[in-house]
């Protein structure tokens with residue numbers, strides 16, 4: 001891989017509607033993209049860090065600084081020695097503590113570059129086994145139950161095969177009951193608490209048991225594996241972890257402790273797609289199903305996630321929604337729903353390319369990082 005340098009590009013994309021979770025409300029994405037420029041091709045990585053450190057400890061300005069000051073020198077050193085490969089870079093970045101989303105963006109840009117140069121698709125490289133993946137959709141906390149039911153009805157009409165409801169104390173049992181009563185028992189339904197509860201809420205969370213949910217995602221704080229294991233013994237709804245699963249080892253520990261029986265795989269949270277595949281493999285070895293989480297990605301991150309979601313042990317629909325769930329216009333060819341599924345790109349690398357004119361229009365800053 002002949003790398004000339006990396007470009008950091010910040011873009012601003014409004015969301016089609018506010019997206020409220022237990023930790024805040026998103027109305028627009030402030031996205032950091034990494035472009036890896038080679039001699040004959042370029043690769044893209046999308047950093048999923050948000051503007052503020054509310055989902056995890058990373059935030060987009062901090063990720064740019066970490067890439068600029070600490071990750072770039074590792075890339076440059078390997079490039080200068082002629083030994084730059086993604087596995088070697090992933091190992092070299094291990095000496096930098098934390099910052100998985102920043103690392104994932106750089107590793108993905110370089111992986112995309114090398115795959116475009118070799119003409120290999122992301123799906124083929126990762127081990128995809130299906131040409132399309134079933135699409136779930138994430139529904140934010142709404143202003144009222146009627147508004148929630150309207151939103152769910154709209155998504156169901158579009159063909160989404162699974163509904164995920166964001167919940168928090170005060171917006172949980174009533175919301176789930178209303179959706180169940182309106183849409184019936186066949187609707188694949190799950191909830192996501194984003195760490196909003198404590199073990200003291202176990203009896204309250206057990207009131208979700210009658211609604212036959214696929215899972216309850218990250219009910220307790222990300223560092224409370226013991227609490228999740230205790231909760232899993234007190235409720236019938238399967239416990240799924242998101243924020244807690246920061247690596248394949250963390251997944252193995254959570255499974256061994258009985259803290260999780262389903263895992264949300266998010267490449268940005270674990271430091272990239274190679275580690276995301278390791279999480280997939282560890283879960284498969286333990287008979288734990290996984291699904292692909294989302295971080296409101298543009299078509300670039302969405303393409304990588306859809307390819308990942310086509311691996312064998314991704315047996316539950318992921319948050320791999322169509323582009324128009326979040327964006328009036330995506331920066332790449334939009335992902336569309338077809339029979340409740342989205343197609344895995346087959347072109348080299350990510351298989352999608354940003355529209356240069358639109359990208360220029362929404363760019364709020366660029367920075368060239370020479371090696």
Ligand SMILES: O=C(O)CCC(=O)N[C@@H](C(=O)O)c1ccccc1
Pocket residue numbers: 021026050055137138192194242293294295296297319320321
């Ligand atoms: O469809 C998507 O991309 C979003 C899925 C989703 O709900 N993501 C949640 C999450 O906690 O999993 C999230 C929302 C906002 C910011 C970060 C994460």
